[in-house]
Amino acid sequence: MMKKILEMNHITMQFGGLIAVNDFHNQLYEGELLGLIGPNGAGKTTAFNVITGIYIPTKGKVIFDGIDITPFRPHEITHLGIARTFQNIRLFQDMTVLENVIVAQHHMLSNSDVDKIMKKHGKKPKGSSPMWFIKALTKIGYLSKEKEMIKEGLLLLEKVGLLHLAEEKASALPYGLQRKLEIARALATHPKVLLLDEPAAGMNPQESEELMHFIRKIRDEFNLSILLIEHDMKVVMGVCERILVLDYGAIIAEGKPEEIQKNPRVIEAYLGEEWKNAKAE
Numbered sequence: 611m612m613k614k615i616l617e618m619n620h621i622t623m624q625f626g627g628l629i630a631v632n633d634f635h636n637q638l639y640e641g642e643l644l645g646l647i648g649p650n651g652a653g654k655t656t657a658f659n660v661i662t663g664i665y666i667p668t669k670g671k672v673i674f675d676g677i678d679i680t681p682f683r684p685h686e687i688t689h690l691g692i693a694r695t696f697q698n699i700r701l702f703q704d705m706t707v708l709e710n711v712i713v714a715q716h717h718m719l720s721n722s723d724v725d726k727i728m729k730k731h732g733k734k735p736k737g738s739s740p741m742w743f744i745k746a747l748t749k750i751g752y753l754s755k756e757k758e759m760i761k762e763g764l765l766l767l768e769k770v771g772l773l774h775l776a777e778e779k780a781s782a783l784p785y786g787l788q789r790k791l792e793i794a795r796a797l798a799t800h801p802k803v804l805l806l807d808e809p810a811a812g813m814n815p816q817e818s819e820e821l822m823h824f825i826r827k828i829r830d831e832f833n834l835s836i837l838l839i840e841h842d843m844k845v846v847m848g849v850c851e852r853i854l855v856l857d858y859g860a861i862i863a864e865g866k867p868e869e870i871q872k873n874p875r876v877i878e879a880y881l882g883e884e885w886k887n888a889k890a891e
C-alpha cells in the first residue's frame with residue numbers, strides 16, 4: 611500500500627453564498643505526481659489556499675503526514691514540509707538569484723536567533739526588502755550561519771541548474787528561468803510536498819518541455835510528492851501520473867491521463883474534443 615502524505619478530507623470552502631470548493635476528498639501519495647485541472651474558477655487555487663493554511667475550510671480537514679494541519683498558519687505549514695509556488699511570479703526582483711533562495715531558508719535559524727536579530731536591530735524597517743534580514747545577520751556576526759546558508763543556497767542552485775546565474779538579479783532572468791527559480795526557492799524550505807500553481811503559464815513550448823523534465827527530476831532528486839495545477843494539457847498529460855478534475859468546486863473525474871482525456875464529462879466541462887485522441891507522452 612502506498613502511503614498517503616497529504617489527505618484532503620471532505621473539504622468545503624464557502625465564500626458567502628459561493629461554494630468555491632465542494633466536498634473535495636482525495637489524497638496525494640508519497641512520491642506521486644498528481645494533477646489538478648479544471649475550468650477557470652473551478653476552485654483549484656482555493657484548494658491550494660486551504661492546504662497551505664491561507665484559508666481555514668468551512669468544512670473538512672487537511673491531514674499532512676498523519677497530522678491534522680487544518681488550523682495551522684501558513685508559516686507553520688511551510689515549516690512542517692509543504693511548499694508552494696504561485697500563479698503569478700513572486701520573486702524578489704531586485705535581489706540576486708542566490709539571495710532569493712537564501713531568504714527562503716529562514717527555517718535554518720531558530721526562533722531565538724530571529725529574536726536576537728530583532729532585539730539588536732529593532733523592528734524590520736518599513737518598506738525594506740528581505741535583504742535587510744541578510745544584512746542584519748552579517749552585521750551581528752552570524753557569519754557562520756550566513757556561510758552555511760550561502761553554501762546550501764549554492765548547492766541548491768547547482769542541483770536545479772541555476773548556479774551560473776547565482777549573482778544575476780532575478781529580474782534579469784528570462785521568464786522560464788524565473789519560474790524555475792521560484793521552484794528552487796520553494797525547495798529551499800526542504801518540503802516533502804510541493805504544490806505548483808500553473809508552473810507552465812506564459813512559457814513557450816520549449817520552456818514548457820524543459821519544465822516537464824525539470825518537474826520529474828526534482829521529484830526524484832528531492833523525494834517530493836507533487837500536486838500540480840496546470841492549464842497546459844501537454845504538460846499535465848505528460849508529467850502527471852494521476853489527474854483530478856474539478857468543476858464548480860467538485861471532483862468530477864479522477865484517473866490516469868489517458869483515462870481523463872477520454873472521459874466524456876471532462877471533455878464537455880473542460881477539455882473539448884481536441885484531446886480525445888491525443889497521445890500522452
Ligand SMILES: Nc1ncnc2c1ncn2[C@@H]1O[C@H](COP(=O)(O)OP(=O)(O)OP(=O)(O)O)[C@@H](O)[C@H]1O
Pocket residue numbers: 625628630648649650651652653654655656657
Ligand atoms: N477570497 C475569496 N473571496 C471570494 N471568492 C473567492 C475568493 N477566492 C476565490 N473565490 C472564488 O472562488 C471560485 C474559485 O476560484 P479559484 O481561484 O480557486 O479557481 P481556479 O480553479 O484556481 O481558477 P483559475 O484556473 O482561473 O486560476 C471563483 O469563483 C472565485 O471568484
